[in-house]
Amino acid sequence: MESLKELYKIGLGPSSSHTMGPHNASNAFLERHPNAAKYEITLYGSLAATGKGHLTGVTIERVFKDKNMELIWKPEEFLPKHPNAMRIIAYDDEQNVLENWVAYSVGGGTIIDDSNETSTPKVYELSTMDDILQWCEDNKKELWEYVEYSEGPEIWDFLAEVWSVMKNAIKQGIKTGGVLPGGLDLERKAKKYMLKAKTYSGPIKKRAMLYAYALAVSEENAGGGIVVTAPTCGACGVLPAILYHHKKIYKYSKEDILHALATAGLIGNVVKTNASISGAEVGCQGEVGVACAMASGASTQLHGGTIYQVEYSAEMGLEHHLGLTCDPILGLVQIPCIERNVFAAARALNHNAFALMSDGRHRISFDEVTETMMKTGKALPNTYKETSLGGLATLDSFVLRK
Secondary structure, eight states: OBOGGGTSOEEESSOIIIIIHHHHHHHHHHHHOTTOSEEEEEEEHHHHHTTTTTTHHHHHHHHTTTSOEEEEEETTOOOSSOSEEEEEEEEOTTOOEEEEEEEEEEETTEEEESSOSOSSOBOOSOOSHHHHHHHHHHHTOOHHHHHHHHHOTTHHHHHHHHHHHHHHHHHHHTTOOSBOSSSSOOBOOHHHHHHHHTTOOHHHHHHHHHHHHHHHHHHHHHTTOEEEOSSOSTTTTHHHHHHHHHHHHHOOOHHHHHHHHHHHHHHHHHHHHHSOOOHHHHOGGGTHHHHHHHHHHHHHHHTTOOHHHHHHHHHHHHHTTTTOOBOOGGGOSSTTHHHHHHHHHHHHHHHHHHHHHSOSOOSSOHHHHHHHHHHHHHHSOGGGBSSSSSGGGGOSGGGGGO
């Protein structure tokens, strides 16, 4: 498996697949051909279908500014390897092709092409949860300790930066009002939810504040703010909300939070390696579902759960989102995406409590549900995988409910 630095990526919203990925691919291509006479960029499948709502074109145009560039959209054409595909061709002055490169944005800002799966090195020897649990059992270690063992102690400085950005997204989001861009005229809710939460007491206050935290990050993402992919931009509100909730309520130390962040990343990394975190490939189960698994496992570890209870909690987070479609209205990461982040965070607390009530033994392993999630995603029609051609995205009644 790759480093957690390839899972947790800091950048501008609203979409890791549709903005970060194409931005990275465009930059890499331009570095290879900085002086081409013309650039032709074609977007395929899901990348084209919801690219306008996700600012894909804007992102690419920023990279190729002041260049002779043509952008072509082909939402009806899907390339075999992945639904988020883009072709970049560079021409010289005589219209000879300098390079014809096909890149795929596979989630979390990661780019692959037809020649190799990824250009980043593998730093984890083990890549399944069962193997990692066995390593922890044999060496009497926690899951976060396997992260440190594989990544080295320098991973903590990186995770400290990730945690800082997550906290800033919450703080910025809960003080910002107004309407999100994109055409839905969706009002930001985090600020109001936080104000209301302060008037409550007891469990309802804690839950309302959790809602506000998740809303804050998701709305920052939808507004083009700085967020961390966890595992993607579209699902970036779940894990920060859970970690911030525990920090505020239970006064956990920074070290405890970073350890939980490491375990959450390990969980997300297993899914990214063995299945997918791309909504275009497997639907929202690969984004919000994986985010819920990460947050569930992190929460259980913070409450003193065993490695098996952590695994059980994460398994429930993913299992209970199986089959979740990706059908954003107008191709924006707003409806239903923002609310899904909120309720996935709330579910994570339920998974934590349920797992801690058990001894961690259960019938379906995390690896098995990961495999099932991938099969389920492959079986979903393309109309329900981030193309905005099915489900909620086809409704016109939302205009009356703005």
